[in-house]
Amino acid sequence: MAVDLGSVIQIWIAALFTIWIYSIAFRDNVFFKFAEHTFVGAAAGHSIVYGVDNVLRYGWDPFTKGALFYAAVFLLGVILYTRYHKKYFWVSRFPLAVMVGIGIGLSMRATVTAEFIAQIQSTAAMKVLGVDAWTGFSNLLFIIIVLTVVYFFVFTFPAMHAGKRGIISKIARYGMMAAFGYSFANTVLSRFNMIFGRLDFLMTSWLPLPGAMVALPIVLILLAYAMIPAQKRPWPKPSKPS
Amino acid sequence: MGMLIALWIFIIGCMEMAKKKLPSFRKLAGLDALPEMVGRAAEMNRPVHFTTGLGELTGTVAPQLVAGLAVLGYVSELAAKYGVKIIYSVYQAQVMPIATELMREAYIRAGKADAFDAEGQIRYLSGEQFAYATAVQGIAERERPAANIMIGPFYAESMMFSETFFRIGSIQLAGTARGYQIPFFAVVCDYLLIGEEIYAAGAYLSKDAVQCGSIQGQDLGKLIAWILMFIGVLATAAGSPIIIDLLKA
């Protein structure tokens, strides 16, 4: 397989980072810390790059094409950063207020329709009669769980949960536990797929490269050494409280 | 839109009413467990660990953070009373001053003002998710808290925390309104505050009129939803789409 040098280096770096990050599952160590700091720095750098790009695309472009009032939004954008100033941090509240206002407006207008009314409608439309027995039972159970869960989250009318009525919350909890069990299993699937993705990368992209098979045991031995508590290893001596 | 206006009126109305008289709350099982958890830590002579997850006070998850802080105040008072050390792991620098005040007041209320050691008890663990996560795991391994309480907006670190504290044998109470993370808490933790229960817990413990009233307003909204669904199902069974049509308008 002919791969250019740039790709080879890229694969090596990515492979080392992959192994180093996985080491945290066993024990904290200096290689993990290095990879972690690279990750955080890269993420922040990445967001700057796209921040600049977006400001240029969505702000600068229309501005240079004549939408001069976009100058105002640049000003607002810049004063966002006054939040780091000891005295004038309150100035940043104006642009923040615009962002928060738009965000809230968008979320409220749609939440009430998509997550409140549409869900009530869809529940109300469920048929218990006039369908086969199994569907009827399933739908009935569905309705019971929705109703009990909504009931469960009523907090301020304690009488609704007193005495025998406690059974309603009990049913709700059973319903939710079933849902959580299902979610948990699906998360296992997601995470395992991700692990597969990384291992597949190591095995099909990295290991076939010349030298990788030799490097692998060395990397692992170094990692294992780094996991030994600093007090117990001969070198380097602990200069720092862990 | 009518629905939105109706909800608006309920929420504001209840907030106004709550200023005069706080609504009463139903029992929250997780909160009742707190004295027992802190008591167990006292018996074992080990600390209690508390953390409120990620997020900023300026973001949409701020109410979750506030709820976590309300519980922190309550647990600190319990810990002060029982003479247990409570460690609070902080992700947000902006929360530090608030938490310090909150815990100091709790210690004063318990009559143990001298026992409070802000530097040693409130640990700022960087504003980076995984650095914070590893540091919390480090605290778990080294100081072996007898109890671990996590309330607030949690993200991917939820599983790391609950698993690590489970391994060292801590008794755990966890709650978050971030739906994706509740299952991990449900699987591992001993006590669970599900979703909005944390808001109720926060409002209930802080006795803040705005929060309590807002929750009562939401409760009225839930009752409306409940009644609409109930009647709707009956109507559908009887062959009438009245509720469904009503909601289309």
Add this chain to the structure above:
Amino acid sequence: MSKKGKGFWARLEDVPREVLYVILLIVFIIPMLNPIGFPVPISDAVKKWYATIDAMPAGSAIMIDFGYSGGGEPELGPMAVAVYHHIFRKGGLKSITMSTSIEGPLLWDKVIAEVKPETYGAKYGVDYIHIGYISGTETAMAAVGKDLRATTNTDYKKVSLDQFPIMQGIKDASSFKLLICYTTGGDQSEGWVRQWYTPYKVPYLCSVIAMMVPTMLPYQKAGQIVSLTAGAQAGEMELLIKMPGRGIKSADVITLTHLLVFAFVIIGNIAYYGRKASERAGGG
């Protein structure tokens, strides 16, 4: 029970995690070295997704959101590749891509490199295009839905959209006959329901990482999503389009590792009850 037996259950319960991790890694690696070729059943959600795209009339425009981050690539990448194969093979469809995730454009490049649209005769700017990452998540969706050209005038490489025939007649959400979103974030998957389905009723196909599926189910049940799939079902899509790829390759691994975890759950519980029983026997 004897003292030794008690110790056994307790020890079984407390197997060091390193042991569990090593077993897990071994079970991952063995089928990767020796593929077994387990069968894969195709679920209804994937069939419905396939049928929805298949039924699109020629000339329809599709909005595709590459809204996932690198972490979701192993799941959603193969799904996006398989769906693109389907779209390009069917032909006559205009797929316009945007990203609500900051990594979207780079991940899209990866996917396109894998799909190789040119093998289907599809051309950039004629049959498909990427109009870039747009910040603001729900704000971005709402803005593009309201007026695409007022939001952005260039593609992801800053080339003016006027030069691309594909953009002719594309104004706002109503210009699209279908919406597809691949994402790792709830803000995206739910945001599209709120900002595009609810106001404009654009049929919505959504593929998320498996852990998000339960939270999204109510939307599908209420008809707000036509078909909801997990990226992990990419293998099924590959079978439907008869182009086995990365998705199907993981099927063996996923099967075996899941069986392992299932076994872990069983063993853990046996150990738990074993310990309890022996404690009771010892104590009473």
Add this chain to the structure above:
Amino acid sequence: MSLLVRRQIPILIVFVSALLVMVDYFLKIPGTGPVVKDLQNWGIILTAFALGFGAVNLFYLHTRHISRRTAGQWPFSIWLLLMIVVFAVIGVATGPTGPQYSWLYNASYFALNATVYSSLGFYMTTGCYRALRARNAEAALLLVVGAIALLKNAPAVAVGIPVIIPAEAWLSAIPTTSAQRGIMIGASLGAIALGVRTMIGRETGFLGRLTEAERRGGT
């Protein structure tokens, strides 16, 4: 005066912009359309500006580590800041889709991000082994549902034991969807209430730190 400018006006801005966005949606009043369109674009641009916050916070935190020579941390802090600079410079210079930048991205950030999130799979495995216990009826139910879903997610098992497929479909369609819907209805009210509180200035978290005057005024 100062409270008015520093506090009331931002709250008023929130109220007005939120109201505009909502009114435009529900009542198609002529004239609001273009205004809201620009407003939404402004939102996008401001979010783009805000993308730099993370980096600024990190600079703040890590320069402190460096100047204080925090043990075991400061060399990493230097490296972290270097990474920010390298990414930002190359990315801005070549553009976010330029070949050099995408090389850098694929070598580091992409690999790291994917690996960090996948590493949670390890914690889940031990969680399954140690914590997923049938301790009581609720936990047992969670376990049984979880186990069925686990088996269904193993494709070959589902082929071998076909009954798993309808069983899992039922579990997903009935108990999971219904419980999630109940939670969703409650949570949507929470989001609306948060909106109401913010719009009328009762939820002022977004204001950030308080000014001296506000602190004295007792908010």
